[in-house]
Amino acid sequence: MRVKHPFVIPFVGLKPGEHHFEFILEETFFKEFDHSEVDNGRFVVDVLLDKKSNMMEMTLTLNGEMTWPCDRCGDPVSIAIVGNDHWIIKYGDHTEDQDDDIWMYGPQEHQIDIRQRLFELVHLSLPARRAHQEGECNPSIMKKMEDYRTEEDSDTQWIALKNLQMETPLDQLEDDDNWEEDDE
Numbered sequence: 001m002r003v004k005h006p007f008v009i010p011f012v013g014l015k016p017g018e019h020h021f022e023f024i025l026e027e028t029f030f031k032e033f034d035h036s037e038v039d040n041g042r043f044v045v046d047v048l049l050d051k052k053s054n055m056m057e058m059t060l061t062l063n064g065e066m067t068w069p070c071d072r073c074g075d076p077v078s079i080a081i082v083g084n085d086h087w088i089i090k091y092g093d094h095t096e097d098q099d100d101d102i103w104m105y106g107p108q109e110h111q112i113d114i115r116q117r118l119f120e121l122v123h124l125s126l127p128a129r130r131a132h133q134e135g136e137c138n139p140s141i142m143k144k145m146e147d148y149r150t151e152e153d154s155d156t157q158w159i160a161l162k163n164l165q166m167e168t169p170l171d172q173l174e175d176d177d178n179w180e181e182d183d184e
Contacts, residue, residue: 007118012110014051021047025064025118033119037126041066043081045118058112060085062121068130072145073137083125085117 007029009021025043030036043064050057062083070077089103089112096104131137 007115008111008113009047009049010111011049011051011056014049016051016053019049019051021049023047023114023118025122030119030122032115036119036123038066038122041081043122045121047114049112054091056089056112058085058087058089058114060114060117060121062125064122070137071129071131073132073141075132075138075141077130077132079127079130081122081125081127083121085121087117 007023023045025045027040030038041064043062043066046061046063048057048059048061050059060083062081062085064081065078066081067076067078069075087101087103089105091107092104093106094104095106095109
């Protein structure tokens with residue numbers, strides 16, 4: 001089912017049972033939010049609203065792709081993004097959405113605005129490392145990185161610190177006792 005207003009699902013008038021909605025997220029969606037990491041790409045979100053007599057269950061399934069600079073070589077890399085979200089909306093005497101997993105809707109509510117939830121789903125589904133598969137990076141950049149590689153082990157910088165003679169608190173107490181003796 002297509003929705004008239006983007007990213008808002010009117011649930012009043014829906015019969016009990018499962019209802020499917022589809023939302024397309026593109027650059028214009030992410031420009032509405034401050035501090036968005038996503039500035040390109042296309043995402044399809046399938047929404048399953050299971051309406052029951054005393055509550056509704058919302059399930060979001062995200063599939064999409066975006067282009068991002070590779071963490072290793074900096075060239076653009078296409079990244080597949082997938083994610084899921086699920087929460088419950090209970091009917092009550094007041095509206096409250098303090099909890100991420102359970103929302104409470106009062107009798108005055110008649111639609112579900114899922115913009116923020118969609119934004120968060122996409123951002124939480126982004127991979128921590130965004131890089132080409134091994135061997136697919138820009139060869140000239142990888143060659144340049146190899147030229148600047150050092151032969152030292154990554155732990156070498158810490159070896160000198162490990163060998164330092166550290167004063168223990170007991171040593172400091174002995175120094176304090178010696179200081180008092182010097183005053184007398």
